[in-house]
Amino acid sequence: MKSTYKDYLELARQIGETPRGTPLSLAVFRSCTLEPIEPVVRVELVSEGFAPTIRFFGYNIFEQELLDPAGEYGKGAYDVVLLFATLQEFFPELIYDFHNITPLELEKKTQEVVHRMEQLVAAARRTSQPRIILTTFDHPGRWYYGILDAQRDYSQKEALVHLNRSIAAAASRHKEVYMLDVQDIASRIGKKRFYDWNMYYHSSLPFSSEGLVEIGKEIARVMFAAYGKTKKCIVLDLDNTLWGGVVGEEGPDRVIVGPTGPGRAYYDFQLQLKHLSSKGIVLAMASKNNPEDVKEAFLKRKDDMPLALEDFVITKIGWGLKPQSIQEIAQELDIGLDSMVFLDDSPVERELMRERVPEVYTPELPEGAGEYAAFLQELHVFEKNIYSQEDLKKVRIYQDQGKRASLKQESASLEDFWRTLDMRLTIFVNEKMQIPRLAQMTQKTNQFNLTTKKYSEADITRRMEDPKWQVFSWSVQDKFGDNGVVGLLIVKIQDKKASIDMFLQSCRVIGRTIEQAVISKVALYLQEQGVTLITGEYIPTAKNAVVKDLYPHLGFTKQAENVYALNIEGALPFLPPWFQTIHMTPQQAV
Amino acid sequence: MSTEERIKSIMADSLEVDRTLIKDNASIYTIAQWDSLQHLRLVMALQEEFGMRFGDREIPDLVSFAAIQEAITKKMKSHGKE
Numbered sequence: 001m002k003s004t005y006k007d008y009l010e011l012a013r014q015i016g017e018t019p020r021g022t023p024l025s026l027a028v029f030r031s032c033t034l035e036p037i038e039p040v041v042r043v044e045l046v047s048e049g050f051a052p053t054i055r056f057f058g059y060n061i062f063e064q065e066l067l068d069p070a071g072e073y074g075k076g077a078y079d080v081v082l083l084f085a086t087l088q089e090f091f092p093e094l095i096y097d098f099h100n101i102t103p104l105e106l107e108k109k110t111q112e113v114v115h116r117m118e119q120l121v122a123a124a125r126r127t128s129q130p131r132i133i134l135t136t137f138d139h140p141g142r143w144y145y146g147i148l149d150a151q152r153d154y155s156q157k158e159a160l161v162h163l164n165r166s167i168a169a170a171a172s173r174h175k176e177v178y179m180l181d182v183q184d185i186a187s188r189i190g191k192k193r194f195y196d197w198n199m200y201y202h203s204s205l206p207f208s209s210e211g212l213v214e215i216g217k218e219i220a221r222v223m224f225a226a227y228g229k230t231k232k233c234i235v236l237d238l239d240n241t242l243w244g245g246v247v248g249e250e251g252p253d254r255v256i257v258g259p260t261g262p263g264r265a266y267y268d269f270q271l272q273l274k275h276l277s278s279k280g281i282v283l284a285m286a287s288k289n290n291p292e293d294v295k296e297a298f299l300k301r302k303d304d305m306p307l308a309l310e311d312f313v314i315t316k317i318g319w320g321l322k323p324q325s326i327q328e329i330a331q332e333l334d335i336g337l338d339s340m341v342f343l344d345d346s347p348v349e350r351e352l353m354r355e356r357v358p359e360v361y362t363p364e365l366p367e368g369a370g371e372y373a374a375f376l377q378e379l380h381v382f383e384k385n386i387y388s389q390e391d392l393k394k395v396r397i398y399q400d401q402g403k404r405a406s407l408k409q410e411s412a413s414l415e416d417f418w419r420t421l422d423m424r425l426t427i428f429v430n431e432k433m434q435i436p437r438l439a440q441m442t443q444k445t446n447q448f449n450l451t452t453k454k455y456s457e458a459d460i461t462r463r464m465e466d467p468k469w470q471v472f473s474w475s476v477q478d479k480f481g482d483n484g485v486v487g488l489l490i491v492k493i494q495d496k497k498a499s500i501d502m503f504l505q506s507c508r509v510i511g512r513t514i515e516q517a518v519i520s521k522v523a524l525y526l527q528e529q530g531v532t533l534i535t536g537e538y539i540p541t542a543k544n545a546v547v548k549d550l551y552p553h554l555g556f557t558k559q560a561e562n563v564y565a566l567n568i569e570g571a572l573p574f575l576p577p578w579f580q581t582i583h584m585t586p587q588q589a590v
Numbered sequence: 591m592s593t594e595e596r597i598k599s600i601m602a603d604s605l606e607v608d609r610t611l612i613k614d615n616a617s618i619y620t621i622a623q624w625d626s627l628q629h630l631r632l633v634m635a636l637q638e639e640f641g642m643r644f645g646d647r648e649i650p651d652l653v654s655f656a657a658i659q660e661a662i663t664k665k666m667k668s669h670g671k672e
Contacts, residue, residue, distance in 0.1 A: 004638055005634055005635055005638050009600075009604050035627045036627070036631045196637075196643065198643060199630070199634070199649070202646040208637075209634040209635065209637060212634065
């Protein structure tokens with residue numbers, strides 16, 4: 001996400017001269033050297049689907065170029081005209097002669113500059129109707145009166161603020177005139193880093209490479225807003241995105257979010273989302289959870305969260321696939337998939353979304369929730385609210401009715417996706433090193449948990465040591481990293497019969513057929529030990545509906561209500577072929 | 591990447607020429623694209639890559655691979671001493 005000037009040079013070369021996309025022409029008029037910005041603007045525009053042509057007009061000649069009837073500018077029609085003005089050329093008195101200016105002269109000169117800007121806008125629109133970008137002015141150094149500036153009757157800083165405000169006011173008097181806030185960019189990265197004075201005295205280019213990159217990105221950002229390349233809907237994950245932790249495991253009281261303490265990062269992120277929502281951006285939710293847990297969390301923690309459940313126009317909470325959910329959301333809101341943004345902390349979910357629904361914009365989330373709020377502000381896709389009145393009405397209807405669409409069953413084949421994950425599964429048998437983690441999982445896992453028994457470390461140790469018992473646990477790695485130990489299966493063996501005492505898995509890895517691979521390998525292992533039948537029971541709780549039909553899915557047959565059995569004398573359960581490797585450790589003696 | 595390779599790769603990207611054309615004798619006389627504007631891109635990218643800034647009177651002298659390498663090596667050394 002953070003690109004250097006060198007990156008842009010490289011990318012610009014890769015793109016070449018004629019990329020595909022919507023043609024977009026930009027004419028640049030400027031009072032300083034600015035040409036090196038070209039690759040940055042070009043790459044940014046291309047990445048948003050434009051095929052830009054960028055033309056720089058003569059150095060510090062605005063009126064001559066714009067008004068010359070025989071000139072180059074009049075011959076072409078541009079979509080966007082950037083009028084990039086610097087204080088050094090447009091208002092040098094404010095920098096170099098401030099001590100000699102009276103307030104009256106200052107005001108007069110300010111109005112002159114504003115007037116000139118408006119004249120330039122008119123000149124640029126003499127023969128065509130381009131969108132126009134004006135810039136704010138930045139004062140590149142320290143104030144003339146140094147630390148005393150702030151205390152003066154009319155300070156230099158104030159004069160600059162007044163000038164910029166007047167230009168912005170002028171811009172708003174015209175249609176399709178936008179502001180590029182150069183002063184704001186300078187303050188965001190800091191003047192010392194923004195400017196490069198050796199370059200300036202050598203070639204009238206005042207900006208450092210870092211400054212240029214930021215200006216270039218901002219120009220693109222303004223253009224996206226002007227061209228309505230903005231999004232209408234954000235679809236949000238819950239656990240570790242809107243709050244810290246997993247609500248189904250920690251419980252509503254323990255998820256991390258709040259106006260003070262460590263939950264503030266999530267609180268502020270929610271606040272940013274709330275602001276977007278009040279600007280007309282629709283919030284929706286796609287979460288793998290039990291709806292009751294989520295409702296409870298929003299109810300119990302309402303003082304800790306800026307967002308209420310009602311702020312989400314549509315919620316999809318369940319165990320279905322998020323690409324499916326997002327398609328349903330798009331349908332129900334009647335908006336295009338390409339106007340949606342999907343935010344999820346899980347790289348697997350993001351990958352799946354990009355794979356299945358590439359139209360949805362799925363950005364990388366920064367490492368650490370502390371960056372979330374800032375990250376959201378930097379996303380340029382909400383820059384302009386282009387949500388129509390009609391759309392807003394529809395949103396309200398949804399909110400009024402409290403409509404919560406139910407989840408449809410997943411349908412399409414996911415095998416290709418699973419294959420791309422490069423999953424490597426390791427199944428451990430009676431692995432004592434993991435005892436603390438396994439005990440902890442029995443305490444914390446409430447969703448994917450067939451029997452919901454709570455075991456202490458001693459309970460687990462005893463079962464590992466007893467030859468009648470077998471304790472299987474497993475860890476999964478994929479191309480995004482190591483998920484660690486994520487599941488536990490305990491069986492008791494008696495008379496060639498293995499009954500499942502405990503079967504649980506972390507909900508982080510649900511939906512990836514891991515349990516299928518585990519049961520297949522465990523069945524083989526037990527078969528080799530002479531076992532002929534595996535039995536399992538589903539004990540319903542308030543939280544474990546997700547595994548209600550797990551046993552039939554895995555090939556077990558129903559014996560009685562919630563009791564299932566699997567005969568392993570002959571064929572073994574299906575072993576998914578999309579795992580890259582499946583290891584059993586220690587290797588069993590055959 | 592060695593300093594030499596880094597310089598050459600930046601020269602290729604900012605002057606928009608093939609990497610193989612950046613030989614040890616590459617200069618403003620051997621590379622047709624190397625005009626004053628490309629020069630600015632080159633200097634900016636070099637400053638960024640090596641985390642250094644060139645003086646206004648050094649900038650016009652950086653017009654060959656040899657000159658660039660010498661200037662950067664010198665700066666690296668003096669930075670190392672400080």
